[in-house]
Amino acid sequence: MQYPLSPDVKPEFCTTGSFMRLPSSREGARLAILGMPFDTAASFRVGARFGPQAIRQASMLLFPYNPVQGVFPFEETHGIDIGDLSVIPHSIHRSYAIIAAAVEDLLRRGIVPIGLGGDHSVTLATLRAAHRVHGPLALIHMDSHTDTWDTYYGEKYWHGSPFIRAAEEGLVDPAKVFQIGIRGTLNHPGDISASLDLGYNVITMRELRQRGMAAVVAEVKERIGQSPCFLSFDIDFVDPAFAPGTGTPEVGGYTSHETLELVRSLTGLNYVGFDVVEVLPSHDPAQITALLAATLVHEFAAHVALNLRARGEALPVPELQAAAPASR
Numbered sequence: 001m002q003y004p005l006s007p008d009v010k011p012e013f014c015t016t017g018s019f020m021r022l023p024s025s026r027e028g029a030r031l032a033i034l035g036m037p038f039d040t041a042a043s044f045r046v047g048a049r050f051g052p053q054a055i056r057q058a059s060m061l062l063f064p065y066n067p068v069q070g071v072f073p074f075e076e077t078h079g080i081d082i083g084d085l086s087v088i089p090h091s092i093h094r095s096y097a098i099i100a101a102a103v104e105d106l107l108r109r110g111i112v113p114i115g116l117g118g119d120h121s122v123t124l125a126t127l128r129a130a131h132r133v134h135g136p137l138a139l140i141h142m143d144s145h146t147d148t149w150d151t152y153y154g155e156k157y158w159h160g161s162p163f164i165r166a167a168e169e170g171l172v173d174p175a176k177v178f179q180i181g182i183r184g185t186l187n188h189p190g191d192i193s194a195s196l197d198l199g200y201n202v203i204t205m206r207e208l209r210q211r212g213m214a215a216v217v218a219e220v221k222e223r224i225g226q227s228p229c230f231l232s233f234d235i236d237f238v239d240p241a242f243a244p245g246t247g248t249p250e251v252g253g254y255t256s257h258e259t260l261e262l263v264r265s266l267t268g269l270n271y272v273g274f275d276v277v278e279v280l281p282s283h284d285p286a287q288i289t290a291l292l293a294a295t296l297v298h299e300f301a302a303h304v305a306l307n308l309r310a311r312g313e314a315l316p317v318p319e320l321q322a323a324a325p326a327s328r
Contacts, residue, residue: 004064004074018081019116019297020059022074028315031077031304032111033297034102035084036275038095041121041159043152045247051279051290052084052116054245055297058290066302068264073301076314077112092121092157099125100132107133107272112304114297117277119247120147123232124162124171130273131171134228138176139166140220140266143234144183144250146195146202159247159278167198174199176224180216180262181205181237184250205252213258217265228272231300233263235278235293243292245284256292263299267306274300 004020018024019033035052042048064072073079085102087095099115103126106113115126120143130137141147141163148164150156157165163179166172179195183205186192195202201223208216236246239253254262276293284290308314 003079017053017056018083019056019294020062020064020074022079022081024082025080026078029078029080029111030308030313030315031074031079031114031301032106033079033081033114033116034106035116036087036099036118036122037084038087038089038092038099038117038122039119040089041092041157042119042247043160045280045283047280047282048117048119048247048278049089050281051118051277051293054281054284054287054290055116055276055279055293056081058287059294059297061291062294062298066298069267069299069302069306071302071305071309072317073298073305075317076305076308077301078315079301095122096125096128100129103129103273104132112271113273114300115273115275115277116293116297117275117279119159120232120234120277121157121159121162122277123275124157124165126273126275127162127166127171127230128169130228130230134272136173137171137272138224138227138229138269139172139178140224140229140231141177141179142181142232142237143179144181144205144236144253145234145248146179146182146192148195148198148200149191150194163200164194164198167200173227175201176227177201178203178220178223180208181253183252205254213262213265217262220266221268224269226270229269230272231266231274233274233276233296235276235289238292243289245280245282245289246278247280248278259292260295260299263296267303269303271300271303271307
């Protein structure tokens with residue numbers, strides 16, 4: 001049987017519980033979805049532990065082919081979904097160890113991970129794993145917040161601190177870190193300068209709109225080049241009118257259309273991993289946030305497929321999938 005399952009093989013509502021009903025294993029896998037349902041480092045609304053399954057459920061609305069990039073993302077990568085990791089709700093450090101071990105195992109087998117959060121604290125564990133395999137990373141961080149705040153109630157590890165900890169641990173190359181979409185009110189003027197002091201490139205939402213998407217993308221590509229690159233996407237990058245299901249929404253963000261165009265334009269980079277975090281189903285009654293997150297995962301997988309094609313490593317697409325019906 002070919003994957004992802006098309007609706008002429010099995011109706012979309014007959015789900016296996018995996019992303020687009022992908023298998024948990026198959027020979028030659030080059031991409032893996034994994035859930036990281038840890039959310040007890042959140043500072044306001046909690047519930048993102050249920051995000052991975054909400055994203056998977058919304059993925060039932062997606063089809064195998066990506067017409068913008070011209071690829072079958074999950075066929076050309078033999079994509080799999082290994083399920084949710086068994087994180088420990090009351091222990092962020094033990095959860096970090098579990099996440100890092102799983103991600104490192106995937107990377108050492110040549111499999112690009114796409115993580116489903118969970119709150120944004122989980123990204124630190126993934127960066128630790130990627131650094132063990134690839135060394136200092138370039139980072140594209142799309143968010144409304146910099147997440148470089150040092151402590152919260154005296155705690156150094158929470159969803160507002162992964163990127164200050166990443167700098168302290170030497171996981172990233174600061175000159176190749178881009179924090180894009182930052183906006184909203186602040187506790188203090190130093191909230192943004194903290195990122196600048198780390199050497200990060202901060203592009204606020206206002207600057208992104210004033211300079212234009214093309215100019216910002218060109219700068220990101222030029223600066224990062226072919227360095228191993230991780231893309232971390234906090235769903236609150238998107239305006240809450242289009243993604244209400246999140247823990248710390250900020251008005252004034254990109255629309256879903258603009259968001260997809262930005263992600264699609266970031267082609268040609270040496271991606272070693274992705275995540276999408278902070279999807280909170282209890283504040284997403286119409287599932288529009290989960291659907292956007294699932295669509296972003298489809299776009300991330302398309303980048304992996306494009307990179308495999310460029311290296312002559314893309315897996316052949318079976319005729320069955322190429323002939324799959326284009327509509328329900």
